[in-house]
Amino acid sequence: MKNNILVIGLGYVGLPLALSLSKYYNVYGFDKSIKRINDLKKGQDYNKETLKKEIKKSNIKLLSNEKDINNQINVFIVTVPTPVNIKNKPDIRNLISACKLISKKVKKDDLIIIESTVAPSTTENICLNLISNNSKIKKKDLNICFSPERINPGDKKNNLKNLNKIISGNSSKSIRLAKNIYEKIAKKVVIADSIMSAELAKITENAQRDLNISFMNELYKICDLYKLDYKHVLSLCKTKWNFIDFEPGLVGGHCVPVDPYYLIEDIKKKGLRSDVLVASRKVNENFVDYISKKIIKIIKNMKHTNMFFYGINFKDNVYDKRNSKYFLIFKNIKKVYSKKITLGDDIIFKKKIDLKKYNMMIIGSKHSETYKMINKFKGNKKSKKIIINIFGNLKLSSDKNLKVINI
């Protein structure tokens, strides 16, 4: 029997997954956002991670109304976001909604796969419980798996087909069913010995990254303290055989700055505190203010500034602006210089605005259009202009009309 798969949540994770699966199975894609579904029907991915023609040629049935969900579905895959709230507490409302939806449609022996990042034990103690209770199907008659997503936005190399995919499940049958599906689309399937191990492994991966960037951010501040060039210090460190190549950075987006809180909060309930993870999160959260203040200090020493800020995507080479720390930096500067700063990313959409009238450009995240914007900003006139280049990750040098300040 050919699987009828419903992918719930068509964001970064769900869309490429649904597209891959649609080459082998009947795939239905559900997203509660009507706008997202309508965009996708036109082949448009606002994240620009997927090409229009790829979406267009696929035969995914796109749905945003529960009632349209086919009764033939036998595999449910949950790829909804699991964010944190304003107090950095896990917010699993999307996950709960997805499970409620599943419980209305699920039949005995169907397969449910959770790909969203969750705290250890969530798949069995929350998802399976809820689905079993609401559907009145016994737990043992439901096949549930946890298979953590490893999508890296903006990364063309480590995409789904080049990934090792971890699978864990509540029975060997569940694992076998999920394995049959994923081994068609992933590089390799790795079986975990328990669902909790897989849930913990996923968070551990991102927490390790958060931790290492937090140390680089501390090093950045230490180099400021000693008046040293952090890039040079790191270039020295990298000449050692086992130094790990990280850079300072504003940890934004939906994974790295979020996932550690799922673990921090869950172990806290059980009486354990993770000092290192708590410190890392704190350092990375506060780094936004540190960089903002550094920029404001530079601006203070200048006269007649008419600035625009360009690049508020959450990291280089992605188009997503959600949970972007660069946007927070823009807002922090705007608090002090409300009338003197414009958001450059908006300018793109207002073609009439003349970039040449600005005398300072502050560059946040970088992507393919950044150099084009710099050229528009510089213009042809020989007036003195300034660029503040955050983390200096662009090849730009000062000349007699342009002062480049790498911070």
Added chain:
Amino acid sequence: MKNNILVIGLGYVGLPLALSLSKYYNVYGFDKSIKRINDLKKGQDYNKETLKKEIKKSNIKLLSNEKDINNQINVFIVTVPTPVNIKNKPDIRNLISACKLISKKVKKDDLIIIESTVAPSTTENICLNLISNNSKIKKKDLNICFSPERINPGDKKNNLKNLNKIISGNSSKSIRLAKNIYEKIAKKVVIADSIMSAELAKITENAQRDLNISFMNELYKICDLYKLDYKHVLSLCKTKWNFIDFEPGLVGGHCVPVDPYYLIEDIKKKGLRSDVLVASRKVNENFVDYISKKIIKIIKNMKHTNMFFYGINFKDNVYDKRNSKYFLIFKNIKKVYSKKITLGDDIIFKKKIDLKKYNMMIIGSKHSETYKMINKFKGNKKSKKIIINIFGNLKLSSDKNLKVINI
């Protein structure tokens, strides 16, 4: 003119350095320990890092009395330990002694190289100042360099001749002089743009390692909390392309657990706190007690234990017992079971003691002799025995007479 080089401090760093240099230069080796000098004269390195024949065949002049130091010395290399005291504050008394010694012997235009790990600015603000003041030679007439050591005890691959050697100095002349020396013995010479950058880079390298191990130690505790096998969780994480391969561990020895304090204390004086490094150190320091308690809990559930603890070297495959956390674990167990536990490492030297009389062996650090000791412990008799295998890094399996507990 052939350089006459004095290496001050003949430990892990100084001995291999002096041996390498002695192939090209007249080398004098000074150590304040008369015992160390006498041992080396017999070709004996208690660290077992250097072969007897290599020491024997070298033509290093070994000295432990300042008065024997030749007046022809024109290059002074400082490789003394820079530890922390009981309160984890930097203790640079060895470094100060070495600088005082140098100031008695140094001449105008001589070269001084500091290899010992120091806080940023120490080389110029403490060492150069002291030597200049005491010797009455102007700073500009002294060539001083900082070239951080990167010796990794127990590591046969990343030895001196396979290392990239960082050189920084107070002038281009100093750098040139040091470069001429080090490029003969190191794989590659890397020039730093300032002494402080090199001083900071050295600490950063080890702090990064400390940090990553501290996270693994937290993960170890988290896995205990969730009753998961940390080795399995890590094996899952490692299937991701960018996960960094670290393991939980007791961070002992003279570098990784010490160097971060040099930075932590120095920036603290200047008003900056490194949250991540402070947390990492705390986690790693406390991990000894965590592991001790875990072992004591296991012992409590057993009757008639007659134990010995084997492997108190600070890490696997080294012979050095200084600053060993395994020794602290032994002491913690001994506090509770004073009459029931013996230090196995001492047994090696007391051949008469019969290992077969013990019914429990606790294994700390591992090295080539560990399996031999295990066999002696097991004996031929079919009595039930127990091994507690810390971090489980040995291939041991339980059988009907042996219970192996990997923790």
